[in-house]
Amino acid sequence: xxxxxxxxxxxxxxxxxxxxxxxxxxxxxxxxxxxxxxxxxxxxxxxxxxxxxxxxxxxxxxxxxxxxxxxxxxxxxxxxxxxxxxxxxxxxxxxxxxxxxxxxxxxxxxxx
Amino acid sequence: xxxxxxxxxxxxxxxxxxxxxxxxxxxxxxxxxxxxxxxxxxxxxxxxxxxxxxxxxxxxxxxxxxxxxxxxxxxxxxxxxxxxxxxxxxxxxxxxxxxxxxxxxxxxxxxx
Numbered sequence: 001x002x003x004x005x006x007x008x009x010x011x012x013x014x015x016x017x018x019x020x021x022x023x024x025x026x027x028x029x030x031x032x033x034x035x036x037x038x039x040x041x042x043x044x045x046x047x048x049x050x051x052x053x054x055x056x057x058x059x060x061x062x063x064x065x066x067x068x069x070x071x072x073x074x075x076x077x078x079x080x081x082x083x084x085x086x087x088x089x090x091x092x093x094x095x096x097x098x099x100x101x102x103x104x105x106x107x108x109x110x111x112x
Numbered sequence: 113x114x115x116x117x118x119x120x121x122x123x124x125x126x127x128x129x130x131x132x133x134x135x136x137x138x139x140x141x142x143x144x145x146x147x148x149x150x151x152x153x154x155x156x157x158x159x160x161x162x163x164x165x166x167x168x169x170x171x172x173x174x175x176x177x178x179x180x181x182x183x184x185x186x187x188x189x190x191x192x193x194x195x196x197x198x199x200x201x202x203x204x205x206x207x208x209x210x211x212x213x214x215x216x217x218x219x220x221x222x223x224x
Contacts, residue, residue: 002155033212042116042216043156043201056210090155097210100146103155 006104025093118215135202
């Protein structure tokens with residue numbers, strides 16, 4: 001158990017819908033990262049937050065947004081969903097930027 | 113444009129032999145390198161890391177080698193065990209940034 005909690009584990013939704021993925025970082029970790037893993041693809045960096053502030057952005061679509069709340073949990077919002085958004089979404093956390101990051105077990109999103 | 117490449121999607125090795133997983137990167141600004149292991153239905157877990165000031169780091173059966181001039185990273189597992197069967201991702205980072213870039217992964221199968 002990495003200490004990073006992601007909910008829900010599985011999500012099935014229809015095209016055009018909006019979903020929210022939730023992440024609770026390890027106790028004491030201030031940094032939260034979001035990654036997307038599509039079929040046979042590597043882990044694509046989406047976005048990083050540190051202590052509530054956005055610090056880095058990757059290939060995140062405009063339909064996607066995220067935030068980190070004062071209690072340090074984070075949410076990834078995906079809207080106007082398309083079939084191609086079906087993927088595993090991982091959250092990771094670390095005490096500070098850099099060093100090693102610990103991953104949650106992921107949310108598997110299926111868009112039908 | 114892939115900044116981190118793992119050119120072997122899969123690798124099969126006999127139990128007890130050496131497993132060598134390779135990773136190439138393009139940007140000489142990367143100065144911290146990590147390997148993660150991922151089992152099905154789980155998030156990636158940290159395995160071993162190395163900073164650019166070293167060329168080798170060892171942890172039990174796992175050794176990471178860094179060749180900065182060739183921009184090449186490798187992970188050696190000796191001896192390989194069936195429990196090592198997993199997908200292995202290399203990741204790179206530039207100190208002071210927050211963007212871990214992952215390769216596409218190599219699926220290792222250790223045959224008993």
